[in-house]
Structures are given as C-alpha cells and as structure tokens.
Amino acid sequence: MISIHAHFDGKVIVPDGPVDLPRDQALIVRIEPVVDAGNSTKESCLNWLAEHAVDSAAVPTDLAHQHDHYLYGSPKKDS
Secondary structure, eight states: OOOOOEEEOSSSEEESSOOOOOTTOOOOOOOOOOOOTTSOHHHHHHHHHHHHOOOOTTSOTTTTTTHHHHHHOOOOOOO
8 A cells, every 4th residue: 555645626636746556557545634733633633532432332331440451451440
C-alpha cells in the first residue's frame, strides 16, 4: 500500500506530485482529510471516540475503573 498527497479540484482527485503506477490499474482509494495544524489533538481524539462509541451489554460496566484488569489481566482494584 502506498500513500500519496492529493487534492480535490471540484471534479476529480489530483495527485500533488508524480505517481508511479501502471496505467489503467484498478485501485481502491481511501480518502483521509489532512488535519489542520491549528486543530487540537484533543478535539480530534474526542471526535474519534464519539464516532466509534458503542452501547453494548457485552462491555463491562466497570471498564473505565478496571481497565488494567481487562487489558493486562492484572487483579481487579478494590472499589
């Protein structure tokens, strides 16, 4: 897999530099916007968490408090 920098001109995605690919090669393209340096990392993390949050009975109710137990198998902390 390769990554290239590109921009959208309103009609097509245009690479910002030369791309060494075979002509007429079928591709899967994933779009990931470039994050502005002015955006805070904290905000980006919170947005990611909000987008990927789940509400499931399979998630332990004490997950935040006992995360070391669930991640590493350490003994549960006293409540």
